Amino acid sequence: MNALSEAERYLLDAVRRGDEQGWPQLVDRYQGRLLAFARSRVRNASDAEDRVQEAFIGLLRGLEKFRGECSLETYLFSILRRRIIDSHRGKTNSMCLLRDTLRGGDDEDAGPEARLPAPDLTASTYARNAEHRGELHRALAEAITDLVSGYKEALNFRELKVIELLFYAQLRNAQVGQAVGVEAGHVATIKTRSLSRIRKYLLNRTPSDSPESPEAPGSSASPVSSDPPEALLTEVWEDHRPSCPKRSTIGGYHLGTLEPAWQDYVDFHLNNLGCRFCLANLDDLKESEDRAHMDRLRQRVLQSTVGFLKKS
Numbered sequence: 001m002n003a004l005s006e007a008e009r010y011l012l013d014a015v016r017r018g019d020e021q022g023w024p025q026l027v028d029r030y031q032g033r034l035l036a037f038a039r040s041r042v043r044n045a046s047d048a049e050d051r052v053q054e055a056f057i058g059l060l061r062g063l064e065k066f067r068g069e070c071s072l073e074t075y076l077f078s079i080l081r082r083r084i085i086d087s088h089r090g091k092t093n094s095m096c097l098l099r100d101t102l103r104g105g106d107d108e109d110a111g112p113e114a115r116l117p118a119p120d121l122t123a124s125t126y127a128r129n130a131e132h133r134g135e136l137h138r139a140l141a142e143a144i145t146d147l148v149s150g151y152k153e154a155l156n157f158r159e160l161k162v163i164e165l166l167f168y169a170q171l172r173n174a175q176v177g178q179a180v181g182v183e184a185g186h187v188a189t190i191k192t193r194s195l196s197r198i199r200k201y202l203l204n205r206t207p208s209d210s211p212e213s214p215e216a217p218g219s220s221a222s223p224v225s226s227d228p229p230e231a232l233l234t235e236v237w238e239d240h241r242p243s244c245p246k247r248s249t250i251g252g253y254h255l256g257t258l259e260p261a262w263q264d265y266v267d268f269h270l271n272n273l274g275c276r277f278c279l280a281n282l283d284d285l286k287e288s289e290d291r292a293h294m295d296r297l298r299q300r301v302l303q304s305t306v307g308f309l310k311k312s
C-alpha cells in the first residue's frame with residue numbers, strides 16, 4: 001500500500017537525491033501544521049518548536065526505511081506525537097478532544113468492562129512479537145481504510161461518525177448514540193457489522209500477505225478468528241488516520257465550498273470529535289491565510305506609496 005501523493009513523492013525523491021531545494025521545500029510545506037499540533041499539546045512555545053525540530057530530524061534518520069505506508073504528513077505527525085509523549089514521560093492524551101473531555105472523571109464510575117485495556121497489554125496478547133505486530137498494524141490500517149472509503153463513497157457519514165466515535169474516540173455505545181442521535185442498540189449493530197467487515201478483510205488478505213500466526217488455526221488469539229481489540233483499533237487509527245479528511249478538503253470546509261454532506265461531516269470531525277491532527281491543519285491554514293492577507297496588503301500599500309517616496 002503506497003499512500004503518498006505525487007507532491008510528497010516528488011519532495012521525498014528530491015531529498016533522497018540530495019537536491020539542495022528539496023529539504024527546505026519539505027520543511028516549508030509541513031512546519032506550520034506540525035507547529036500548530038505541537039502548540040496544542042505542549043504549553044511552552046520553545047518546547048513545541050524543539051519537538052517539531054526533532055520530528056524533522058526523526059524523518060531524516062528514518063528516511064531509508066520509510067516506504068510510504070502512510071502519507072508523509074501522517075508519518076511526520078506520528079514521529080512528532082511520539083516525541084511529545086517521550087518528553088511528557090509517557091503521559092498521553094487521546095487524539096480526540098471529545099475523548100479527553102469525557103474522560104475528565106467519568107471513568108471512575110464505569111464498570112471494569114467499560115474500561116479499555118492498555119494498548120501494550122492488548123497488543124501483546126493479540127500479536128505475539130514485534131514483527132507480527134507491525135504486519136498486523138499495516139493489515140488493520142488497510143482494513144479500516146477500506147471500510148472508511150466505502151462509507152465516504154456512499155456518503156454514509158452517519159455510520160462513519162459512529163465508528164469514529166467508537167474506535168477513534170473510544171466512546172461507549174450509549175455516548176455514541178447520544179452524540180449522533182442514534183439508539184444505542186443501533187450503535188451496537190453498526191459496531192458488529194464494521195468489526196466483521198474488518199475481520200473479513202483480514203481473512204481475505206492473510207494467506208499470502210502476512211506471516212503465519214504462531215497460534216493454531218481457529219485459536220482465540222489468532223488475529224482473524226476474533227475481533228481486534230478496540231484499544232488496538234484506536235492505536236492504529238491514531239497512527240494511520242484512516243478517516244481524516246485531506247488538507248485540501250479541510251481548506252474547502254474552511255471556505256464553505258464543500259457539498260453539504262461533506263461540509264457537515266468535516267465539521268463533525270473537527271468540532272465534535274475534535275481530531276487534533278485536523279485541527280492543527282485548520283489552524284495552520286487560517287494562519288497562512290492571515291499571512292497571505294498581510295502580504296497582499298503590504299504589496300498594495302507599497303505600490304500605492306511608491307510615487308510619494310520618489311517626490312521626497
Ligand SMILES: [Zn+2]
Nearest residue numbers: 244275277278
Ligand atoms: Zn482528523
